[in-house]
Amino acid sequence: MNTDEILSLIDAEISKLKQVRALLAVVTPVKVPAAAKEANVAAKAPGKRRKMSAETKAKMAAAQKKRWAAILKKKA
Numbered sequence: 001m002n003t004d005e006i007l008s009l010i011d012a013e014i015s016k017l018k019q020v021r022a023l024l025a026v027v028t029p030v031k032v033p034a035a036a037k038e039a040n041v042a043a044k045a046p047g048k049r050r051k052m053s054a055e056t057k058a059k060m061a062a063a064q065k066k067r068w069a070a071i072l073k074k075k076a
Helices: 003-027 034-044 054-075
Strands: none
16 A cells, blocks of 8 residues: 555545534534533632631731641640
8 A cells, every 4th residue: 555545545534524523513513511601601700809807817817826836836
């Protein structure tokens, strides 16, 4: 088998595949599930930033300092 024969066989196969694809596209159009659409929209929509009060920030900072103190105490 030479290169020209191989190329002609490949071209024939490509032609067949294009015909099958065209038939399938007409018979069954591609539909995206509603859940996927909603998930895509939800992922793209920017959310509002939550605001923390100064009191909440102070509580979080104190708790983190307490955790680090406990870790450093174990190391010492």
